[in-house]
Amino acid sequence: MSAHREHDHDHEPGAGHRHPFQPDLEDGPYTWHMALTDAVADLLLAKGIVTPDELRRTLEEIDSKNPALGARLVARAWVDPAFKARLLADVNAAAAELGIDAGGIPIRAIECRPGEHHVVVCTLCSCYPRLLLGPPPDWYKARAYRSRVVREPRAVLAEFGLVLPEDVRVIVHDSTAELRFMVLPMRPEGTEGWDEERLAALVTRDCLIGVAVPRPPSA
Amino acid sequence: MSTRFQPGQLVRVKALYPPGHCRTPFYTRGKCGRIVDLLDVEPDPQERAYGRPGLPPIPVWRVVFAQRELWPDYQGPTHDSLIVGIFENWLEPVEEEP
Numbered sequence: 420m421s422a423h424r425e426h427d428h429d430h431e432p433g434a435g436h437r438h439p440f441q442p443d444l445e446d447g448p449y450t451w452h453m454a455l456t457d458a459v460a461d462l463l464l465a466k467g468i469v470t471p472d473e474l475r476r477t478l479e480e481i482d483s484k485n486p487a488l489g490a491r492l493v494a495r496a497w498v499d500p501a502f503k504a505r506l507l508a509d510v511n512a513a514a515a516e517l518g519i520d521a522g523g524i525p526i527r528a529i530e531c532r533p534g535e536h537h538v539v540v541c542t543l544c545s546c547y548p549r550l551l552l553g554p555p556p557d558w559y560k561a562r563a564y565r566s567r568v569v570r571e572p573r574a575v576l577a578e579f580g581l582v583l584p585e586d587v588r589v590i591v592h593d594s595t596a597e598l599r600f601m602v603l604p605m606r607p608e609g610t611e612g613w614d615e616e617r618l619a620a621l622v623t624r625d626c627l628i629g630v631a632v633p634r635p636p637s638a
Numbered sequence: 639m640s641t642r643f644q645p646g647q648l649v650r651v652k653a654l655y656p657p658g659h660c661r662t663p664f665y666t667r668g669k670c671g672r673i674v675d676l677l678d679v680e681p682d683p684q685e686r687a688y689g690r691p692g693l694p695p696i697p698v699w700r701v702v703f704a705q706r707e708l709w710p711d712y713q714g715p716t717h718d719s720l721i722v723g724i725f726e727n728w729l730e731p732v733e734e735e736p
Contacts, residue, residue: 525678542663569665572705573714589718595661596698596723597680 484553488519489601490622492528493633494615497606503530510601514551522550528603529592531629536587537602538576538629540568541594548599552627559628569593579630592629602629609635643699647673648732651701651724659687662728670732671703677723697726 463469492514496503506513510526526548529537541547542565547555558564568575572589576582583589594600604626610618625631643649653668661683677700681692702721705712712718 527677542665543661569663569720570709571713572718585715589714590702591720593663593720593722595663596678598678598723 481549484550486552486624486627489552489627490619491517493603493622494619496603497618498615524599526551526599526601528601530603531605534587536583537590538572539592539594539600539602540565542569543595546594546599548601576630581631601627604633607633607635643673645673645675648734649673649729650732652728652730660684662724665708669703669707671701674700674702674721698723699726
């Protein structure tokens with residue numbers, strides 16, 4: 420029954436072929452920061468400050484957040500100017516209007532306008548509105564993105580497939596304070612009369628970071 | 639509400655290199671930009687890094703820098719810019735030519 424039936428043979432090192440395998444998490448070095456994280460978590464549990472179930476539920480809740488929540492905010496802002504004004508004033512409160520809990524860390528929306536494109540980075544670490552959009556993509560946390568997007572944003576955006584004309588101002592936002600940023604992209608042309616659900620489907624995670632722009636499916 | 643700076647005002651980020659943690663990116667130090675707005679008021683991260691409360695909290699100003707100011711060899715158009723929150727104790731006003 421095993422897919423390894425045909426492998427029912429000698430597995431002495433060097434005796435036959437090697438299986439390709441994905442390294443386990445533990446195969447890498449156990450770093451100082453990993454030890455620190457484990458130690459703090461163990462202490463929080465040992466002192467009864469949080470229970471294992473609370474810790475698990477918090478992680479589960481963060482992982483349940485996703486860019487579709489941000490897309491709903493954008494779509495509503497596109498069809499409702501009053502909501503857009505409230506979103507730009509206070510993302511967390513505007514999210515609550517739609518029944519979305521964006522967490523306790525203030526989030527600010529940056530509006531793209533004609534002739535102006537905005538893109539977000541955190542050069543110091545990887546600040547990201549996780550409690551609204553879920554965990555950031557790996558590239559957002561990578562040194563390559565963090566160091567290059569502030570230095571040569573147009574080259575980085577082009578690598579994401581976003582080539583902006585010279586007359587569009589590119590504005591990079593480096594997230595260094597105790598807030599988080601999301602981009603409010605421009606509504607694409609050709610979407611007049613679309614309902615919110617259809618509009619929201621155009622707004623991807625990368626649009627909310629600013630390395631892509633929403634495009635109608637035909638584009 | 640801090641009134642030390644006004645939107646549009648020319649400021650310079652202090653070219654300081656203290657040990658320990660701070661939130662002032664290296665690439666902004668010694669560079670001139672303009673105040674956008676007051677972003678937040680936050681405990682001093684340089685104090686908090688040592689487990690101290692960092693109070694009273696410090697205004698954090700959004701400052702816009704021309705990319706050409708940050709990177710003199712910047713290849714893109716001159717109107718490209720970068721906005722970053724800088725703690726007020728890292729900013730000094732710059733006299734503008736009349």
